[in-house]
Amino acid sequence: MKKITLYFAVGAVATALSACMTTEKPVNATPSTDAREVVKVVKPEVTPTGDESGVITLEQIMSDPDWLGRQPENPGFSLDGQSLVYSRKQQGSPIKEVFAASLTNPTQATDVPYDKRHLYKFDEKAVSAGGDTTAIRAGDSIFVYTNNELRQLTRGGSALRGIHFMTDGRLMAQTANRVIAIDVNTGVREQLVSWKFEDKPEAVKAPKDYIAEQQIELIEYIKNKRDDRQLMYDENKKFTNANQAFAPESVYFNKKHRLVTANVSPAGNYAIVVTTEDKPWRNDTDIMPHYIQEDGRIASINARQRVADAEPENHEVWLVDLSTNQKHQLEFTALPGYNEDVLAEVKAENAKAKGETYQVNRLPREITLLESWYWSEPSVRWHQNGQQVALMLEAWDNKDRWIATVDFGNKKLVNQHRLHDDAWVNYRFNQFGWLHQSETLFYQSEHSGYSHLYLQQPGQAPVALTSGQYIVDNPVLTRDDKWLYFEANKKHPGIYEIYRVNLTTKQHETLTDLNGVTEYELSPDEQHLLLTHSKVTRPPELYLSNVNSNSAPVQVTNTVSEQYLSLPWTVPQVVAVESSHTTQPIYARVYLPENYKQGAPRKAVVFNHGAGYLQNAHLGWSGYFREYMFHSMLAQQGYVVLDMDYRASAGYGRDWRTAIYRQMGTPEVQDLQDGVDWLVENANVDRQRIGTYGGSYGGFLTFMSLFNEPDLFQAGAALRPVSDWAHYNTGYTANILNTPDVDPIAYERSSPIYFAEGLTKPLLINAPMVDDNVFFVDVVRLVQRLIELEKQDFETAIYPVEPHGFVQPSSWLDEYRRIYKLFETNL
Structure with missing residues (x-):
């Protein structure tokens, strides 16, 4: 699964800008598997090459980001595997062009014409077991490529999805309520299975x-x-x-159910069909008004359900014997812990608060196929021989995740791996599958405290392929089962390189040493890596490397604008702030003005990144690129800026992530306190001249800081902020706080609206009105609460046409002018 950086805070997902240039000297970091052993300060070597006398302005940095250079997006390879491919936005236009370059001459890219784009950009791809035939789905058509010949198998008609090759060479696909097989030579179709939800x-x-x-x-x-x-x-x-x-x-x-998924064996002998009760995903009151419309009227837009309204979901898993068309339900009783009352202590605590007593409940838990809002990969995986299948299942309370196989003879599930977490199982590190040549599973698991790779033959103990205090992500298995490629932050929590592990010897090979953030795509012939690489000061660029060569990667793109390079950006250092509450340090970016240790103590700003579970104190280009430029502007004007990966952030293992379980806003604010102490002790900062700001989860932390620790900051700006977690979505919030009906204590402990009486310092609240992630009502309710509490020193700015992540440059500029004015006025 591709690594994704969460930008929009609490739960929304945005594509990360993650990669770039290699002309810089190696980062001064000591390779280590222990995050606590790294050096205290990591300072990127390269600085922008422009005019050091230039002035950074809000008008420039908040303008349309095209001026940065329009970096490459969605890298990959062509159908024939002979070309690398990427997209790039047109200047001043939402249109994206597609470029391709041969692997032998990768720097000479040309625009792909419309009539050839399906050969370079496609929606799905499937490769036969022997590797000699490739099928793609592009648009409303299916194409087959074999022996250097492309044939169009379908054009139009009923939509086909989920293409896979069968053991007999036919192509399988789902269309409407059935799965069909298509002979790639004759085009003859056969229905393998169909389903109906009726008597x-x-x-x-x-x-x-x-x-x-x-x-x-x-x-x-x-x-x-x-x-x-x-x-x-x-x-x-x-x-x-x-x-x-x-x-x-x-x-x-x-007839009261709906389909979750249907997956047919490549051998065509069995199908796994998963169903669930067909319940509405929202009710009539889940709406969002949009005031600015072409017709001058108000539009009522459907919005998601709140976690407070969520009801448990349970799936039914069916094994269908295609030779008899008989179905058999696969019961969850084979899963260890299927009926454990994992929330017994939580329920007892909440019952006690009401003067009641809770009795342990051993009824079966609600269990579903893994369908996290983050997880987009198939959760049913057939071995290519069609004789084994593995399912990834999760408890609806997300305290357990199982990988189970199916005993076809006895029509039952067989547990292979149970991952339990008293807080919640990470929704990110869940890639799994079968080796091609043997009936052996590979999978990611966080049970050691960090995401690592394992091999396991069914019924046997797992074998670790990676271990240590670092994160492994995006595993890709080669066709010969020799290598698993992966990304990892082995040598420093903020540096991601590409590695591979030999599945026989368990030995690791380091494939990149670029010292930044690097992601990869493995070429179809498995001989090349298309790298997306960035530095702190440089947006992402593409590089091509040969996996069997020690030569440096070839830079493919160079899109950063001269205008961007001409400005004197501040290069933040990555520092390890000593924690008062954990043995691990708190990694942070610090932006230091020139001669910051000289003269009177400085004013400072602490930035709170969004998403909670996001890493921003790394050595690559940040998804918060506007904030990076804003922080450079502040440093140019004498501010010190600190950007902390507080507890809950990604990149530092399970315990760092789950520290906020049932107490969001407590560990993070403790970490911000340590950050303020570090600024005062190490950066010549005046404790009485420090402000804070952040968006979404960062806005939530601004609230919690100002409300609960009123002496910590002198002013704060909360952007698109969460004020009451009961109004947020289920997929994100229920993991951390359970659900309000089960654990009201956690919600009241974690929601800023319950602590609004603590506000004593100036507060700016910026709220987009068309936000379908953090609803506008979060601000409306909190403002009413502040009014009723007779608070005076707060201001609200609304943005009538903006979603959670602003789009209009005028809105960005207005927002940051207000933030800047807040700091200039109060610090």
Whole structure:
């Protein structure tokens, strides 16, 4: 699974800007598997090459980001594997062009014409077991590529999704309520399985009451008609089952359910069908008004459900024998912990607060196929031989995740790996699958405290392929089962390089040494890596490397604008701030003005990144690129700026992430206190001249800091902030705080609206009104609370056309002018 950086804070996902240039000297960091052993300060060597006398202005940095250079996006490879491919936005336009360059001459990219784009950018790709045939889905068509020849298999018609090759060479795909197989040579289609959510047709039904029963017994005419219907039904079924002119009968499921997924074995012998109760995802009150419309009216936009309204979800997993069309439910009783009352202590604490007593409940838990808001990969994985299948399941309370196989003979699940977390299982590190040549599983797990890779033969103990205090992500298995490629922050928490591990020897090879943030795509021939690399001061660029060569990667793109390079950006250092509450340091970016140790103590700003679970104190280009430029502007004017990866942040392991369980806003503010102390002791900062700001989760932390530690900061700006977690979404919030009906203590302990009386310092609240992530009502309710508390020193700015992540440059500029004015006025 591709690593994603969360930009929009609490739960929304945005693509990370993560990569760039290699002309810099290595970062001065000591390679280590222990995050606590790294040097205290990491200072990037390269600085922008522009005019050091230039002045950084808000008008420039908040303008349309095209001026930065329009970096490459969505890198990959062409259908034939001979070209690298990427997209790039047109100047001043939302249109994105597609570029391709041969692997032998990667720097000479050309624009791909419209009529050839399907050969370079496609929606799905499948490769046959032997690797000799490739199929792609592009637009509304399927193409097959073999022996250097491309053939179009379909064009238009019913949409096909989920293409895979079968063991007999046919191509399998889902369309509407069925899975079909297509002969890639003749185009002949065969329906493998179909499903319906309705009562199965019956020739005769059992009498519904006493009168109907007597009617059938007493009236021979009625009895004969029933017998004839049954006879004709049975005869027709025999005929259609035996005759090739008819597709197999549909499999019928509960009419109150809906499909979650249907997956057919490559051998065509079995299917896994997962269903769940068909419940509405929202109710009529889940709406968001949009005031600025073309017709001058107000639009009522459907919005998501709140976690306070969430109801438990449970899936049913069915094994369908395609030779008989019979279905068998695979019960969850084989999963260890399926009926544990994992929230017993939480429920007892909340019951005690009400003067009640809680009795332990051993009823089965709600269990689902892994369907996290973050997880987009298939959670049902067939071995390519079609004789084994693995499912990734999770408890709805997200305290457990299981990998289970299926015993086809006994029609039951067999647990292979249980991952339990008293807080919550990470929704990010869940890649798994089968080796190609053996019935062995590989998977990610965080059970050691960090995301690592494991091999496991069913029924045997797992074998660790990686270990240590670092994060492993984006594993890719080679076709010969020799290597697993991966990204990891081995040598420093803020540096991500590419590695591979030999599955036989378990030895690691380091494939890049670029000292920044690097991601990769493995070429179809598995001989090249297309790298996306960035530095702190340089946006992402593409590089091409040969996996079997020690030569340096070749830089493919160079898109950074001269205008950007001409400005004197501040290069932040990455420092390890000593923590008062943990043995691990708190990594942070610090922006230092020139001669900061000289003269009177400085004013400072502490920036709180969004998402909670996001890493920003790394050595690559930040998704918060506007904030990076704003911080450079502040440093140019004499401010010191600190940007901390407080507890809850990504990149530092399970315990760092789960420190906020049931107490959001407490560990993070403790870390901010340590950050303020560090600024005073190490950066010549005046403790009485420090402000703070952040968006979404960062806005939430601004609230919690000003409300609960009013002496910590002298002013704060909360942007698109969460004020009450009961109004946020289920997928994110229920993991950390459980649900409000189960754990109201956690919500009242973690929601700023309950602490608003603590506000004593100037507060700016900036709120987009078309925010379908953190609803505008979060600000509305908090403002009303502040009014009722007779608070005076707060100001609210609204943005009528903006979603959670602002789009209009005018909105960005207005927002940051207000933030800047807040700091200039109060610090």
